[in-house]
Amino acid sequence: MSDNKRIAKNTIYLYFRMILTMLIALYTSRVILEKLGVDDYGIYNAVGGIVGFLSFLNNALATGSSRFLTFELGVGDEEKLKRIFSSLLTVHIILAGIVALIAETVGLWFLYHKMVIPPDRMQVAVYTFHISILTSVLTITQVPYNATIISHERMNVYAYASIFEVGAKLGICYLLGYGNVDRLILYAFLIFIVQAILIVFYRFYCRYHFSETKFSFIWDKSILKPVLSFSGWSLFADGTTALSKQGVLILLNMFFAPAVVSARAISLQVNSAANQLVNNFRTAVNPQIVKLYAVKDLEGSKKLLLFSTNVSYYLMLMISLPLFFLADPILHFWLGDNVPEYTTIFLQIVVVQSLFQVFDRSFYVPLYVKGQLKENAILTSLFDFLPFPVVFVLFKIGYSPVALSWAYLISSVIIGLIVKPILIIKLVDYTWREVFSVFVPCLRVTLIAVIPSTIFFVTIPQTSAWILISEALIMMAFSLVVSYFGGLDKSMRERIRGFIVEQLHIEK
Numbered sequence: 330m331s332d333n334k335r336i337a338k339n340t341i342y343l344y345f346r347m348i349l350t351m352l353i354a355l356y357t358s359r360v361i362l363e364k365l366g367v368d369d370y371g372i373y374n375a376v377g378g379i380v381g382f383l384s385f386l387n388n389a390l391a392t393g394s395s396r397f398l399t400f401e402l403g404v405g406d407e408e409k410l411k412r413i414f415s416s417l418l419t420v421h422i423i424l425a426g427i428v429a430l431i432a433e434t435v436g437l438w439f440l441y442h443k444m445v446i447p448p449d450r451m452q453v454a455v456y457t458f459h460i461s462i463l464t465s466v467l468t469i470t471q472v473p474y475n476a477t478i479i480s481h482e483r484m485n486v487y488a489y490a491s492i493f494e495v496g497a498k499l500g501i502c503y504l505l506g507y508g509n510v511d512r513l514i515l516y517a518f519l520i521f522i523v524q525a526i527l528i529v530f531y532r533f534y535c536r537y538h539f540s541e542t543k544f545s546f547i548w549d550k551s552i553l554k555p556v557l558s559f560s561g562w563s564l565f566a567d568g569t570t571a572l573s574k575q576g577v578l579i580l581l582n583m584f585f586a587p588a589v590v591s592a593r594a595i596s597l598q599v600n601s602a603a604n605q606l607v608n609n610f611r612t613a614v615n616p617q618i619v620k621l622y623a624v625k626d627l628e629g630s631k632k633l634l635l636f637s638t639n640v641s642y643y644l645m646l647m648i649s650l651p652l653f654f655l656a657d658p659i660l661h662f663w664l665g666d667n668v669p670e671y672t673t674i675f676l677q678i679v680v681v682q683s684l685f686q687v688f689d690r691s692f693y694v695p696l697y698v699k700g701q702l703k704e705n706a707i708l709t710s711l712f713d714f715l716p717f718p719v720v721f722v723l724f725k726i727g728y729s730p731v732a733l734s735w736a737y738l739i740s741s742v743i744i745g746l747i748v749k750p751i752l753i754i755k756l757v758d759y760t761w762r763e764v765f766s767v768f769v770p771c772l773r774v775t776l777i778a779v780i781p782s783t784i785f786f787v788t789i790p791q792t793s794a795w796i797l798i799s800e801a802l803i804m805m806a807f808s809l810v811v812s813y814f815g816g817l818d819k820s821m822r823e824r825i826r827g828f829i830v831e832q833l834h835i836e837k
Contacts (some may be wrong), residue, residue: 339356353495358598359664360502360518362591367669369453369513371587372446374594375578376458407541415547417473425469432462444582453513457495460517466522471528474535477542486534490527497523577733580717584724588669593730596675599652600683607645611637615694622698631759635767636821638691642771643812645687649680650778650808651801654786656680658797671730678734684775685738688745688767695757704756708748716740766783774816778808 362370375603402653424727437458440446478486501519531644535542581590614637652659657673688707696705716736723732746768753759793820813822 337790353498357498357502358595359667361505362595362664364502364505365512366518367588367591367667368447368450368586371590371592371594371669372450372454373457373517375439375582375590376454376461410541411543412547414473414477414541415545417476418470419472419546423471424467428464428469429438429462432458432465436462439579444579445584445586446582447587450513453778456514459518460514460521462520467525467528468802468832471531474528475540477539478531484522486531490530490646493530494523494527497526511785517547518686527806530776535720536765554682577717577720577737577798580721580724582729583734585730589671589730592669592672595660595669595672596679597659599663599676603681604645607641607648611641611694618694619697622695628760629722631763634691635763636694638688638767639816641691642684642687643774643808643816644780645684646771646775646812647808649684649784649807650804652680653677654782654804655797655801659801660784662797674731675734678738682734682738682741685741687743689741689749692745692749692753694716695753695759698832699757700757701752703748707753708752709744712740712744712748719830770816774808774812777815778804778811781807 365373437455440454440458441451442455501516501523504519505516513834578590578593581593616632618630618633618637619634621627656676657668660668660672660676692703716733716739720736722735723736724730750759750761750764754761754764785800785803789796
């Protein structure tokens with residue numbers, strides 16, 4: 330019971346953190362875009378993309394760090410825990426140095442010679458680049474401390490820190506309107522200051538509460554070898570993920586003006602906010618799938634996976650319909666007259682892409698449960714990487730920036746509908762019948778829900794904020810009704826009703 334209470338409490342903390350940061354991020358994005366201008370906002374995202382891409386090694390090691398610290402904490406060997414922490418921090422300090430060296434040499438050359446930046450903004454972009462590197466170095470060396478906080482399940486610390494972070498970012502929006510300093514440089518510097526303050530807070534908290542975080546320079550191969558081995562496939566996958574997220578922003582800036590980078594960055598930010606609901610649902614249900622598999626209830630594990638995949642898709646569809654049909658008015662309602670060219674089409678395509686990514690993420694779970702990650706890492710990474718050289722060639726011969734979105738949409742379709750189903754069938758004993766039991770109702774619900782949404786969009790002019798909000802809510806409500814009655818069988822509907830009754834403590 331105490332474990333369940335702690336999980337529930339931590340979930341509440343994380344949801345509070347998510348909602349707070351998401352709402353403030355959407356608001357501050359509008360203000361910062363307005364204060365910086367479309368071109369400078371694009372330059373900041375493109376320059377940050379270089380540093381972000383170089384930091385993908387850090388993301389892979391973070392997974393291993395968290396796993397091994399948590400495991401050793403459970404064992405209770407305090408001396409070994411201290412050695413693990415110090416060894417991990419040593420690796421991250423060295424990694425931070427390597428990233429800084431590459432960024433200040435190869436990255437700086439790339440910035441000067443390959444990025445499309447207006448000549449009068451080049452020097453400002455360079456200053457911003459240096460500040461971004463400093464921010465990245467601090468963030469990399471912070472990973473073992475964050476992993477320690479997670480290992481001790483102190484999620485409330487993140488919630489408290491988030492209150493400061495969002496308050497500070499609101500303050501940044503206010504400060505950008507004052508002073509004679511270039512706004513882009515000021516923005517990058519203030520973001521660096523906020524991150525530095527957060528890092529100092531986390532480190533003092535760890536030093537005060539967790540004895541293992543007292544650092545001494547240790548290079549213990551017996552500790553680092555299993556960590557690096559565990560992180561190997563994550564490293565491979567994270568490299569291609571960094572290429573598809575950060576790399577495409579760099580690619581766009583090699584061929585197009587910074588305003589196009591702004592358009593892509595904004596569309597991804599809106600879509601990321603929309604994905605939070607689905608991601609939190611998957612986070613809640615995945616442990617139950619793992620537990621069922623662990624106690625050899627393979628059929629129960631399969632049923633829950635298939636059921637949760639359907640629900641995940643319907644949740645994403647509920648959000649995707651208004652975002653797709655009302656993309657242009659939503660963006661103008663949010664950003665006013667500062668919507669960069671291509672933002673609407675970027676958002677519409679990436680929203681459709683998210684529907685297919687539901688299958689990608691859901692079908693990854695049984696592979697993760699069984700420990701069959703090698704084939705998934707190779708094939709998924711391959712199809713994540715392929716659009717990059719294809720788009721590079723398309724841009725070279727004169728295609729528009731929208732080609733990038735279409736290429737990644739096709740990649741997601743192949744991964745979600747072909748690669749992942751084949752992997753779970755070959756490696757985890759699923760059948761095509763079970764896979765199609767997910768695909769068919771999802772297709773049926775989509776076709777039924779799209780028709781009235783199209784009618785609403787065509788017949789009702791979005792002339793005010795209230796009409797826009799009402800139309801979006803109607804689309805979402807209709808999607809839910811269709812999903813419930815047309816996408817779920819009787820047993821699934823009973824399971825959802827039971828869950829709602831249980832959560833609301835209502836007597837049946």
